[in-house]
Amino acid sequence: MSKIKLLLAEDEPALGQIVKESLETRDFDVTLCADGQEALQTYTDHQPAIVVLDVMMPKMDGFTVAKEIRKVDDTIPIIFLTAKSQTSDVVEGFSIGGNDYVKKPFSIEELIARINNLLNRSLEQKNADTLKIGEYIFEFPKQVLRFRESEQNLTHREAHLLFHLYKNKNQVLDRSLILKKLWGDDDFFSGRSMDVFITKLRKKLKEDPAISIVNVRGYGYKLIC
CATH class of the missing domain: 3.40.50.2300 (Response regulator)
Known part of the structure; x- marks a missing residue:
């Protein structure tokens, strides 16, 4: 070995x-x-x-x-x-x-x-090179999100946030845990930054109406697909 x-x-x-x-x-x-x-x-x-x-x-x-x-x-x-x-x-x-x-x-x-x-x-x-999220194809290592013939490039943080949402799809992703993992802190400013990234991901996933990222107040976010 x-x-x-x-x-x-x-x-x-x-x-x-x-x-x-x-x-x-x-x-x-x-x-x-x-x-x-x-x-x-x-x-x-x-x-x-x-x-x-x-x-x-x-x-x-x-x-x-x-x-x-x-x-x-x-x-x-x-x-x-x-x-x-x-x-x-x-x-x-x-x-x-x-x-x-x-x-x-x-x-x-x-x-x-x-x-x-x-x-x-x-x-x-x-091992999760290509993930299927509704009608989207998410190539995590390449930070690319595909919908039919179109392609969107994700930032490093967008890709990791979407990856964690996908791993916990249809379940609540704990807000505090993901903030500490990706932002290093769960303070107010980090939380506001994460909200901005969630909004960006919603826009990038809007072509498939069966996909949504919902805010579970007081707990976190849930990717429904």
């Missing part, structure tokens, strides 16, 4: 080595980088299955590395490792396409659990 390739970018040598060795005991093939430029080049050269990025790094910070990766890859899981704990930092990390955010100090076991969780979710998503 081949090992899972993991890119770890951490500029604290001692911490980076400890995390690297711990992951290697769990059958990960870890490449450790000490700065953002090296991390981005390593991503290009090695095509890892998951990326773990420290935010504060020399030459290029973790957020910038993630932005560059997201230009060419919308699906690879990205975890941020950081001592920064301000809500605005967490929100920024998720808004640029991060999948999880682990604050220092952290336990290795917690990090490994989060890595495995993201890899399992990534596998589920890859």
Whole structure:
């Protein structure tokens, strides 16, 4: 069984080595980088299955590395490792396409659990390449929504929100849980942002009258199809 390739970018040598060795005991093939430029080049050269990025790094910070990766890859899981704990930092990390955010100090076991969780979710998503939503065809990895001969491109967040709605179709998708997963927080401003994305998805699904996204007040949203 081949090992899972993991890119770890951490500029604290001692911490980076400890995390690297711990992951290697769990059958990960870890490449450790000490700065953002090296991390981005390593991503290009090695095509890892998951990326773990420290935010504060020399030459290029973790957020910038993630932005560059997201230009060419919308699906690879990205975890941020950081001592920064301000809500605005967490929100920024998720808004640029991060999948999880682990604050220092952290336990290795917690990090490994989060890595495995993201890899399992990534596998589920890859196995669901083409989803049928009423008369629409949703190609999640490509972030494309098709209706007969027409095609619409979705943003990264629109695609992930629709994917989670589909996974829970005809059931209520918990508002707080999805906000924390995709926005990183369930505060008022994140909630208003999610409402805007729901409105956008409704417009993009309007060609099939059998499809609706209903607001279940106090609980969340339900995709009916």
